[in-house]
Amino acid sequence: MKEAVYIGGPAPVGPDLPELLGRVAKGDQDAFARVYDRVCGPVLGLVRSVLRDPAQSEEVAQEVLLEVWRSAARYERARGSVMTWVLTLAHRRAVDRVRSAQASSDREHRAALLERTPAFDEVTEEVEAGLEREQVRRCLRTLTELQHQSVTLAYYQGLAYREVAELLAVPLGTVKTRLRDGLIRLRDCLGVEA
Amino acid sequence: MTTADLHTLTGAYALHALEPGERAEFERHLAVCPACAQEVRELAATAARLAQAVAVRPPPALKQRVLRRIATERQEPPRVAPLPRSGGGAGRGRALSRFSLAACLAAAVTFGGIAVWQHQEAQDARRRAQETHQRAEELATVLAAPDAEVVTGKLTGGASGTVVVSRGRNRAAFIASGMPKPPAGKVYQLWYDDGGTMRPAGLMDPSAGSDTVLLAGRVGSASGMGITVEPSGGSPRPTSEPVALMNFPAA
Numbered sequence: 001m002k003e004a005v006y007i008g009g010p011a012p013v014g015p016d017l018p019e020l021l022g023r024v025a026k027g028d029q030d031a032f033a034r035v036y037d038r039v040c041g042p043v044l045g046l047v048r049s050v051l052r053d054p055a056q057s058e059e060v061a062q063e064v065l066l067e068v069w070r071s072a073a074r075y076e077r078a079r080g081s082v083m084t085w086v087l088t089l090a091h092r093r094a095v096d097r098v099r100s101a102q103a104s105s106d107r108e109h110r111a112a113l114l115e116r117t118p119a120f121d122e123v124t125e126e127v128e129a130g131l132e133r134e135q136v137r138r139c140l141r142t143l144t145e146l147q148h149q150s151v152t153l154a155y156y157q158g159l160a161y162r163e164v165a166e167l168l169a170v171p172l173g174t175v176k177t178r179l180r181d182g183l184i185r186l187r188d189c190l191g192v193e194a
Numbered sequence: 195m196t197t198a199d200l201h202t203l204t205g206a207y208a209l210h211a212l213e214p215g216e217r218a219e220f221e222r223h224l225a226v227c228p229a230c231a232q233e234v235r236e237l238a239a240t241a242a243r244l245a246q247a248v249a250v251r252p253p254p255a256l257k258q259r260v261l262r263r264i265a266t267e268r269q270e271p272p273r274v275a276p277l278p279r280s281g282g283g284a285g286r287g288r289a290l291s292r293f294s295l296a297a298c299l300a301a302a303v304t305f306g307g308i309a310v311w312q313h314q315e316a317q318d319a320r321r322r323a324q325e326t327h328q329r330a331e332e333l334a335t336v337l338a339a340p341d342a343e344v345v346t347g348k349l350t351g352g353a354s355g356t357v358v359v360s361r362g363r364n365r366a367a368f369i370a371s372g373m374p375k376p377p378a379g380k381v382y383q384l385w386y387d388d389g390g391t392m393r394p395a396g397l398m399d400p401s402a403g404s405d406t407v408l409l410a411g412r413v414g415s416a417s418g419m420g421i422t423v424e425p426s427g428g429s430p431r432p433t434s435e436p437v438a439l440m441n442f443p444a445a
């Protein structure tokens with residue numbers, strides 16, 4: 001299985017992520033520090049794109065990394081790469097946090113979201129240059145406008161597909177299928193295997 | 195929602211864009227639809243690439259905080275190791291005594307059935323298992339299922355293994371006896387045998403005390419199970435000769 005490319009520095013040498021995570025599962029704190037170095041940048045970047053608030057983002061990123069420590073033994077290689085596993089945890093937590101905040105201040109939040117669109121270019125302003133980022137941007141440009149907006153609103157801003165449909169004023173079923181065919185097109189463009 | 199509709203939710207699911215009710219419905223569908231499960235794996239990996247494109251340089255203080263926290267943070271056992279182990283601190287409830295459960299399992303196997311679970315001691319053990327860990331509860335229901343069937347076989351190296359299969363619950367459990375620790379950096383991986391094709395069924399780490407495990411996933415049409423030694427984290431397909439292959443009782 002292909003491990004994800006490291007962003008923002010030379011590729012690390014030594015044990016791969018699954019091997020390190022196996023050691024983490026046995027309580028190896030040094031191995032955890034190395035896993036941290038590999039995953040924390042993407043985790044924090046993703047959480048920040050959903051939550052915006054830097055302090056809250058660090059708090060959620062910390063929760064995610066502690067969860068990696070606690071549940072390392074539950075990672076199963078057959079279900080995907082370590083990076084995917086960690087980032088799935090991170091996205092889930094960020095989304096849970098943003099939706100609970102949204103419940104209280106629904107209206108203002110939505111208005112703000114519209115102004116934040118599109119998320120991707122804005123988010124990447126603060127990101128270090130990287131081959132990966134360029135490739136992702138190139139592939140995002142191959143999507144239709146509706147696919148692009150649906151995927152980025154759902155992923156980078158943590159919107160439920162109903163909210164995406166409302167914001168873009170398109171039917172629910174359309175958003176569902178755009179999320180799927182948009183991601184499939186990205187998968188093929190990026191050459192993702194799972 | 196129709197099944198055809200459900201198949202279209204892979205993208206929304208991978209992006210956590212479903213609402214809780216739909217999410218639960220789709221997860222039930224995922225358990226029985228290998229095509230969607232595969233697509234979700236691929237789309238989740240694709241989403242992870244989007245995250246890597248917005249990576250930032252984390253503040254050094256965050257690392258210090260996280261490393262300080264893990265020094266005192268308790269770790270969870272593997273998902274497939276359903277028996278909560280004793281020897282922990284407060285806050286997780288009373289851990290099930292491995293001795294009492296092991297005794298019950300040994301008795302159950304000896305009697306060739308599961309009726310022994312009705313004994314008071316076993317009931318206590320089962321009650322405690324249910325209180326402490328949902329996985330243990332699932333395991334207990336497999337072991338206690340009215341249609342549970344038991345097969346015991348020899349493993350390489352003098353160990354023995356017992357498989358308990360409940361076709362009604364569509365689940366299976368494996369009980370190891372005398373299995374050595376796997377080599378460093380390796381784990382035992384369990385597989386369902388779908389007519390010669392091995393399907394991942396979770397990991398087992400005897401050194402972590404998980405000598406009784408609930409196999410991950412449904413029995414389905416599997417005709418048996420196997421165990422191999424794999425690198426930490428397991429493998430999508432077996433990469434070594436099996437240390438055990440056992441047939442299930444005929445359905």
Ligand SMILES: [Zn+2]
Pocket residue numbers: 200201223227229230231
């Ligand atoms: Zn399906």
